[in-house]
Amino acid sequence: MASRGLSRRPFATPSLLRVPLPICTDWYKLEKMGLFVPALATQVDVYSIVIAIGGVAVRVNTTDAGFLELMQNRYAGFINTPACVECDFDVELGQLRFADPSADVSVTQRAGQWFLQRGDFYAEWDPATGHGSIRQTANPYSIDAVLRIVHTLVLARQGGFLLHSASAVRYGKAFLFAGVSGAGKTTISRLAPADATLLTDEISYVRKLDDGYVAFGTPFTGELAKLGENTSAPIGALYLLVQGHENRIDPVTAAEAGRGILVNMLFFAEDQEMVHCAFRAACDFADHVPIYRLTFVPDARVWEMIG
């Protein structure tokens, strides 16, 4: 008889909730429990900034001018004032007593509300109204993580996703280069020729629009520490990166393509519906976009094969 018939491929996405944190639906419970110490407010003015990535605008409100400046610098090029804002977050800064930046992230849904939690932040978001709140320590990594999570939730329902991949535009098309840490995303980004526009060296933003799949630039940087260009292009191909001793492009099976997307997809939610959405998004993408395995040596000649 044939084998048991099961092979396991663990996702390369961050693992889900496994931290002993209290799940609170009320901010003030955290304070009563002595787990959140709000920073003293020195100003009553509320500053707002709209960060638009991939056409999805998120407004962030804060009473802290320093934090506002931090966001302005971090997301420069992606700040504007669109007519429509998808999400609206109030940020309160403070110290979380259980802060552990290395703790796993938890993204759960209850009664239509999303709850995002990690050692350095706690956020709630109502997708129906778009409004949410964030409590975090005063650092850019927390707000960055919240933004990534929120964008994955928004995109999933639209057939899009965030992918651990570099991407660049050349000849009017976007090319994505997917792989986990160390696969060569930053390397291939560094080797890009002058006529290529870098969208990101770390997290690609993929949307499913009426005309097909489009990749957008993001401010989510990797080792290159360089913001992507705030532009977009139809996706020409996705390359699954493999470092090797030659430059070559090989076809992959449909299943390999699907796996290649799923293991590189940013996905956080412990939610059945979201699992279905993310899976469908990956499979649909694999059906419509050419996907190849790209073996390359770390020199610029690899780009001669792209496009």
Place this chain on the structure above:
Amino acid sequence: MNKKIYIARSPRIAARMLGEEMLVMSGQGSTLFTLNPTATVLWQAADGATPLEEIVERRICVEFEVQPEEALRDAEALAEDLAKHGILLISEEPISGRPISHEANSKPDAPVQVTR
């Protein structure tokens, strides 16, 4: 006398046939599974109403040219393995409810199935 065993695709996962392989995804542990041809046949036939013995006789023995008794033993073990991972439901009674379909190929609007 051996009791009849019924298997059904779990409603808590997502699955799709991509090329020749069945990919199965579950939010539990964020794990992706690939089913080989035997497991795929079992999976596709798991409607909750057909006894496993009958699935083995009609689908697996015919397709893979194996003896029924041996095939049934292996199928039971496979079904238990899949159930342990939450991909299949196993019962000694028919598993009632709406028949759960799966995406054979790219059908963007079809509901994804299979939970683990």
